[in-house]
Amino acid sequence: MTATTLKTRLLQLNCHFTWGLLEKDGEIDEIEERLHNQLEFLVSENKYMVYNLLAYVKHIQRDYTESIANLDEAERNCLSTSNGSNCKLLAIYGNYAWVHYYLNQLEKSQLYIDKVNNVYKKLKQTKDPNDIPEIYGEQGWSLLKFNRIYYEKAKDCFEKALKEAPEDPEWNSGYATVVYRLESFQNIKCPDQKCESLKLLKKAIELNPKDSVVKALLGLRLQDLRRTKEGLKYIEEALEQTPNLPYLLRYVAKFYRRAGMIDEALDVLKTAVGLIPNSGFHHHQLGLCYRSKMLEKKKIANSGYQNKRTNSREIQELIQKAIFHFEMGLEFKKTHVYAYIDLANMYREANKCKNAEETFQNILSFTKLTDEEKQQIHFNYGNFEQYNNKSEKEAIRHYKEALLIPGTSRDKNKCENALKKLAERKVTRDPTDASGFSLLGFVYKIQQKSADAIECYEKALKLDPYNEEYLSNLCELKLAI
Structure with missing residues (x-):
């Protein structure tokens, strides 16, 4: 042949x-x-x-x-x-x-x-x-x-496998896992009765009660549905079954951290890192735990109930621990976008503005970013420019970039709110500033509030009659109507 x-x-x-x-x-x-x-x-x-x-x-x-x-x-x-x-x-x-x-x-x-x-x-x-x-x-x-x-594609494959072998434990676990991840990845929020992964995870556990990882996923999904007490039961069962399984420990730690059980999460993650020292995921989770402790300390410090000097030292120690683990995590998982964002924000906390800037620039150069990741980067970068670099112009640029990206996400909504506040502040501060009305018009245009957007662009053009950008947007809005 x-x-x-x-x-x-x-x-x-x-x-x-x-x-x-x-x-x-x-x-x-x-x-x-x-x-x-x-x-x-x-x-x-x-x-x-x-x-x-x-x-x-x-x-x-x-x-x-x-x-x-x-x-x-x-x-x-x-x-x-x-x-x-x-x-x-x-x-x-x-x-x-x-x-x-x-x-x-x-x-x-x-x-x-x-x-x-x-x-x-x-x-x-x-x-x-x-x-x-x-x-x-x-x-x-x-x-x-x-x-x-x-x-x-994986979901389609598992559906085909289950069509031929509906009670197979392995394919049921796979199907439940991929649906759980798709719901999490797409940020799908639904009531209990319409949550597809909830039913699938329960069925997978019935077919294979020894699958501690699927049990942990069920615990996390119940936590998402605000059934934390019920979810904790599955988490503890899973932990009892396989206390030294790193893939389980990552989910247990995530559950504990989201439930505010930070010390318990840290204990679990330290065990996991002892088993797999080169896990980028575990180091990132450790960083998130230290960040949570730092934010709690800052809240206490602002309330004035503790010695300020002691509290400030403890906060700085927690910031450094978080930075260490975020950096370690990225050593082992170099494309973890959210870890880069968390690291950049922690550099902000440490007043390492140059490091934060470099980190934001680094992730924006990635070629495989999803729309949701881009929106989150631009929102956080915009925050950095607005509050650390005191650059309204650059902050506005990043917020607008996020809003021009298709699809909706929590960070896109945050950019919308941040931009609207900046626009309203500009208009209040100086009613003759055309850029404030133009910015407000842009926000209304994104929100598909055409009448409000037209009104704002008309006000902007009155103040700056020869601005081509304002005129172009106004014409586009009127033609659409």
Whole structure:
């Protein structure tokens, strides 16, 4: 078989090489680190999926010796837990075929294509070979672990897997997890009866009561729904089951921190960092805890109930601890956008304005920012310019940038409010300042209050009749009506 013909057959295989996992979409070194940690700490019959994805990651890194070694482990793990079913081997054999193709070992590649075909031949006797839940489920988990931009595709995969195997614990856990993440990522707020992830997480726990991580996710979702006491019950159950599982501890700490149990969160996170010292997530969470303690101390200091000198020293110590952990977190997770924003804001607290400026500039140069991330950066950068650099002009520029980005978020709303306050202050301070009315008109335009926006731009034009920007906006608004 020629290399061209072989490539055509390889593209028909159902495995990581054909699932659209693009190198440009993943932080490959970080994914590799996470997968190694999972192999060390996760106790599961499905470790073969971790080895399989790791083999694909090694292909991206052009390390084919390690890629083959991981596929060997995947096959070994799969054969020892498959209970006579060969369906789980399909993606492994497909990956083998691709790796040997890249090594120019065409005969070996052909051999694994034949192995895939043999599995399908046996399957045809009992089921439709196009509806294999093991394939859809593994694809779902791989997409889920690779990048959040694949969450919708992962959800579709789990739905297909569950259509064929509705009571499978692994696919139910995967489906519940991805729906939970999508709701969190998209900032979806809904009442209990309409919260999709709530039902799915409960079902996943019923099917697999030993899954402590899913239990923790349920606890967090209940906390989101203001059912903290009920959520705490699941958190404590999960912690009792696997007290030394880092992936559980991250969620337990998050629950405690949001519940105001900061010392408990710190204890849990210190245990987690002891287990995985290079976890960017855990260090970021530690930074958030120290920030919470710092804010509480500042509140007490402002109330005047404690010795000011002692309180000031303690506040500075907490700021430095928060900075240390935010910086450490970014050492290990260099693309964690929200950690950069938290670090920049903590530099502000420490009066390290140059560091804050550099940090904001750094994240704005990232090429893979979501609209929500951009809005949050511009809101915080605008705050920094307004209150630290005392530059109204630059603050306005950042708030406007956020408002021009499509989609709504909490930070976009904050920018809207901040801009409106600045505009109203400018108008009150100097009623002859056309820019104040123009700015107010811009806010009303964003809010789709056309009549108010037209009125403001007309006032601005009266004060500055030859301003092209004001005239352009006014014409656009009137034409739209």
